[in-house]
Amino acid sequence: MSATFQLYRLQQVDSQIDKAQKRLxxxxxxxxxxxxxxxxxxxxxxxxxxxxSTEKTLRQAEAEVKKQHVKIEQTEAMLYGGTIKNPxxxxxxxxxxxxxxxxxxxxxxxxxxxxxxxxxESETLQSAQSALDALKxxxxxxxxxxxxxxxxxxxxxxxxxxxxxxxxPAVPEELLTKYDQLRKQxxxxxxxxxxxxxxxxxxxxxxxxxxxKARSTLVYCPSCKRMIYAS
Ligand SMILES: [Zn+2]
Numbered sequence: 001m002s003a004t005f006q007l008y009r010l011q012q013v014d015s016q017i018d019k020a021q022k023r024l025x026x027x028x029x030x031x032x033x034x035x036x037x038x039x040x041x042x043x044x045x046x047x048x049x050x051x052x053s054t055e056k057t058l059r060q061a062e063a064e065v066k067k068q069h070v071k072i073e074q075t076e077a078m079l080y081g082g083t084i085k086n087p088x089x090x091x092x093x094x095x096x097x098x099x100x101x102x103x104x105x106x107x108x109x110x111x112x113x114x115x116x117x118x119x120x121e122s123e124t125l126q127s128a129q130s131a132l133d134a135l136k137x138x139x140x141x142x143x144x145x146x147x148x149x150x151x152x153x154x155x156x157x158x159x160x161x162x163x164x165x166x167x168x169p170a171v172p173e174e175l176l177t178k179y180d181q182l183r184k185q186x187x188x189x190x191x192x193x194x195x196x197x198x199x200x201x202x203x204x205x206x207x208x209x210x211x212x213k214a215r216s217t218l219v220y221c222p223s224c225k226r227m228i229y230a231s
């Protein structure tokens with residue numbers, strides 16, 4: 001068996017390892033760093049804070065209305081209690097009562113506005129929570145599928161590494177050095193085969209004599225400069 005054949009075999013194994021590793025890295029990234037989930041959590045936290053804020057505003061408005069009711073009751077109790085006889089004082093109390101009632105009405109408007117704002121915020125919060133729950137459920141399912149795929153790929157990688165440990169020692173040392181260099185420079189592919197008279201890696205046409213030569217000695221693709229394996 002020629003040295004380039006051994007090298008080509010090693011390349012095939014390495015390409016499969018690269019492919020498995022690329023997908024494994026991708027899976028790891030998906031599981032660890034889900035931007036969609038981060039965004040949904042941040043949005044929910046935002047909604048919670050707005051919800052708390054509208055709730056506080058509403059409670060304050062309610063307290064103001066209650067306080068105003070008490071003031072009105074007290075004023076009217078004095079007014080109709082029968083203890084105050086002086087017409088001037090009665091008139092003053094009547095004026096005060098009317099003024100308190102007018103202010104009550106504007107406080108009630110504020111309360112109503114606060115209530116509507118809080119209701120709206122509650123709905124937004126609820127839909128944010130539902131969206132997050134749905135996303136989490138989706139991710140649990142997705143992650144279990146990914147974990148399954150991860151397991152299969154790990155096994156596959158282990159098998160390929162064993163295969164590699166058999167293929168590598170068959171390659172002469174100086175070829176292996178070249179191979180490693182080219183792998184780094186050429187996107188993982190150091191040696192290509194001939195496909196319909198062309199370099200299988202870059203597609204460049206190879207002359208008949210070049211192809212002939214590749215069968216007996218080490219040649220390089222004139223275009224991409226990868227080593228050529230001729231079967
Ligand atoms: Zn090429």
